[in-house]
Amino acid sequence: MRTGREQSKEQRRIRGKLMENLKSQLEGVGTVAIAGHVRPDGDCVGSCLAVYNYIKTYAPQIQVDLYLQPIPNIFKFLKNSEKIKSEYPQMPAYDLFIMLDCGDTARLGDAAVYFEEAKKTVCIDHHVSNTGFADENYIFPKASSASELVFELIEEEKITKEIAECIYVGIVHDTGVFQYSCTSAKTMAIAGKLMEMGIDFTSIVDKTFYEKTYNQNRIMGKALMDSTLHLDGKVIFTAVTDADMKAFDVLPKHLDGIVNQLRVTKDVEVAVFLYETEEHGYKVSMRSQSEVDVAKIAMKFGGGGHIRAAGVTMYGSISEIRDILLAEIEQQLELGS
Numbered sequence: 001m002r003t004g005r006e007q008s009k010e011q012r013r014i015r016g017k018l019m020e021n022l023k024s025q026l027e028g029v030g031t032v033a034i035a036g037h038v039r040p041d042g043d044c045v046g047s048c049l050a051v052y053n054y055i056k057t058y059a060p061q062i063q064v065d066l067y068l069q070p071i072p073n074i075f076k077f078l079k080n081s082e083k084i085k086s087e088y089p090q091m092p093a094y095d096l097f098i099m100l101d102c103g104d105t106a107r108l109g110d111a112a113v114y115f116e117e118a119k120k121t122v123c124i125d126h127h128v129s130n131t132g133f134a135d136e137n138y139i140f141p142k143a144s145s146a147s148e149l150v151f152e153l154i155e156e157e158k159i160t161k162e163i164a165e166c167i168y169v170g171i172v173h174d175t176g177v178f179q180y181s182c183t184s185a186k187t188m189a190i191a192g193k194l195m196e197m198g199i200d201f202t203s204i205v206d207k208t209f210y211e212k213t214y215n216q217n218r219i220m221g222k223a224l225m226d227s228t229l230h231l232d233g234k235v236i237f238t239a240v241t242d243a244d245m246k247a248f249d250v251l252p253k254h255l256d257g258i259v260n261q262l263r264v265t266k267d268v269e270v271a272v273f274l275y276e277t278e279e280h281g282y283k284v285s286m287r288s289q290s291e292v293d294v295a296k297i298a299m300k301f302g303g304g305g306h307i308r309a310a311g312v313t314m315y316g317s318i319s320e321i322r323d324i325l326l327a328e329i330e331q332q333l334e335l336g337s
Helices: 004-010 042-058 105-117 146-153 161-175 185-195 201-210 214-225 242-247 258-263 294-300 318-336
Strands: 031-035 063-067 096-100 121-125 136-139 228-230 235-240 270-278 281-288 309-315
Touching: 031 042, 031 105, 042 063, 042 096, 042 146, 042 161, 063 105, 096 105, 121 146, 136 146, 146 161, 146 185, 161 185, 161 201, 185 201, 214 235, 214 242, 214 258, 235 258, 235 318, 242 270, 258 270, 258 281, 270 318, 281 294, 281 318, 294 309, 294 318, 309 318
Parallel strands: 031 063, 031 096, 096 121, 121 136, 235 270
Antiparallel strands: 228 235, 270 281, 281 309
């Protein structure tokens, strides 16, 4: 659990009740639904499966269903990943709905109906844009990941090797293997405890974060070759179209890593990456080093995230979206100078 000072400071703006632990939420519950955000990443998959496996292990009498859009193959080694449901039939109202790594109900996609109908809802999240809309919440924007928060909510002695793998995957992916500014001493301490539980931590990092297919490397190469510098080299920008993805035989889930590779370009403050999701519709990913609050920009256009890593869906041509974002970034850079 967070300290009293951490709770009072970070929960000040949260509307719902502060969640104490996962075990207490399961008392007297017969059915549970778990869900995370659309286009699930490592933290979403890891945190959701950690909670699912905890319930299956220690509360087997509960009927629990986990809803996510199809997950990347790299995460399918995690225990019970094959139990994830990607179809959303009409269901009786769940006793409890657990929402993870999701800043608002719109990001739940088709699983939102289960949230709306559930008898009780809880939210475990670390997005600064989350206002605490569930009945009970555990929301700490300074945490590295939702998976880190799940670790805090589970009794440490009940974290099995399989649950530890799920949590470690989530932390690794949302910290960029402990490179991003969201990584804290607490994050590293938790990672150390997970390593002591016998997980193959080097393989997890290599297989799920660094390893790419040949076509993934090719599309990344094209994205880097097509990138452009703006605002005196402070911003690097690139985009991948639907035609590009078809030409290289990749899907949106295969584009992970492009924005992070842009981010480490020397002297760049902000990296901006777009990929096409529909005609004139683009998913925007932004990363910053130290000067620009990209979450503030994303939230202005209906998105969200974290100060140094955020995303939003925008509509228009690539050049129109680029120019809108550059104007917002330039404004922040000028205010900070």
